[in-house]
Amino acid sequence: MNVNLAHYLAAGKEQVDQQLDRYLPAADRAPERLHQAMRYAMLGGGGKRIRPILALATAEALGYPGSRVMPLACALECIHTYSLIHDDLPAMDDDDLRRGRPSCHRAFDEATAILAGDALLTLAFEILSEPRTDFEPAAQLVALRQLANAAGVAGMVGGQMLDLLAENRSIGLPELQNIHIHKTGAMIRVACLGAATLCNATPEQTRALKRYGEAIGLAFQIMDDLLDEIGDSAVMGKATGSDRRQAKSTYPQLMGVTQAQEKAQDLITDALQMMDCFSDQADPLRLIARFIISRAC
């Protein structure tokens, strides 16, 4: 399978954005301000849609068209976007910039941003519970539960709390890793796991896809830390060095830049190994893994 990753990612993002545009309430319907804030956070900022594209690529690895898991893909992005809106709030990370633009509470106001986040989280489950004819309601329920589990206290929200509790004190590698596994890892893992559920993966395939997701999720976060440490704020679209200024523990800080790069590389090697039991239909997943290690933003 001959895949150009740049084209693949661009095409995936376009499909996901088109579908998100359909799912989001119209910007001119009351309450306009809320719908505008949801659309601003979701569609205006040029997100890469890594989680949705991982779901589409997982479906393809299992021999299905990506469109089969489009509701899951959009639900993942709704949850990711809500988490960014709430994380940026003054009471949380207090970030004024997101993807090169004012964050949602700066472009609108705090109350609207809180509600836009709440609405997007809720919309994720409305999308994923949409009646479908192409798979069993039982599988849809399982995927929905996997998504809720990954997004909630046992996953992303729990990780965000752990992260806040770790602020302004020094933590060790195991604690840092535990934060990342929850805060960012759970949602990347469930992109693969949920798509596997909706595409009738065998237990062996499911296990491999889950471990692939775990490995690239952690590698992605290590690269994020590295880019914050050494990246260029103009390329990143947000202030860099913010972790250091906020006295946050990071991989490069705890391991050194070189060792953190090696660790990310090892994780990508593991992820690629997990793909051994798949045909070349899994090439997009393979390329995405390699892309994570090479990305500049």
Next chain:
Amino acid sequence: MNVNLAHYLAAGKEQVDQQLDRYLPAADRAPERLHQAMRYAMLGGGGKRIRPILALATAEALGYPGSRVMPLACALECIHTYSLIHDDLPAMDDDDLRRGRPSCHRAFDEATAILAGDALLTLAFEILSEPRTDFEPAAQLVALRQLANAAGVAGMVGGQMLDLLAENRSIGLPELQNIHIHKTGAMIRVACLGAATLCNATPEQTRALKRYGEAIGLAFQIMDDLLDEIGDSAVMGKATGSDRRQAKSTYPQLMGVTQAQEKAQDLITDALQMMDCFSDQADPLRLIARFIISRAC
């Protein structure tokens, strides 16, 4: 059917509280602070559990034990509690007191309160997607979608936004009613509608239960306005007169106290009429409707 409403409500609340206690993560597991905040908001404050009890009573009206819809009942309460936590935040209604105790962000902090709300909203969908053997996954998915729809932009969150947008300007009755239909009405309506879905109600029964929910939901809100206007803060467990101080439009303000009371009474009469097609198994629903009009807090 001879039902003592006080006993019925107390028994329902106890069953729901027991089950919520099982669903909530243990308070001594990391991140403890988040779990404690969730439990504080959910279990410590003596909520009446009106929405969950409506779901249980609806199941009984349809000839099923209330326990059949317990996951829906608990999901409803998770969403209701999250909405109170977020509504109380400084950027929203800025309330220091809730049910006679410090609100969640006062007892913990703003970041923890935001995350506890996010976690409870997510938990609602995790609970309702739990595998069950006693009903069809397809019905479970429909109920889940009804719940997400009622909780999101088309329902409660949209209503909260409309409410914020109406602050500090005078609005008329149609706009006030529109706010209430969304902000509080949608979740009360879906308590009955979701339970009807999970209990194989006929289309006629579903329509009656939905209209019952709509009528008592609006009556409940009118009574809330009336109690804020004329109630006793010691009995209410929160400051009264706050609507007036915040220059919020209310039913008593727009219609006068007597007319607002009459309007609530008319709605309860409508709700009782909707119960005509049910046997005495619907007596709890009938008593709850009458209770709403007579409540003092």
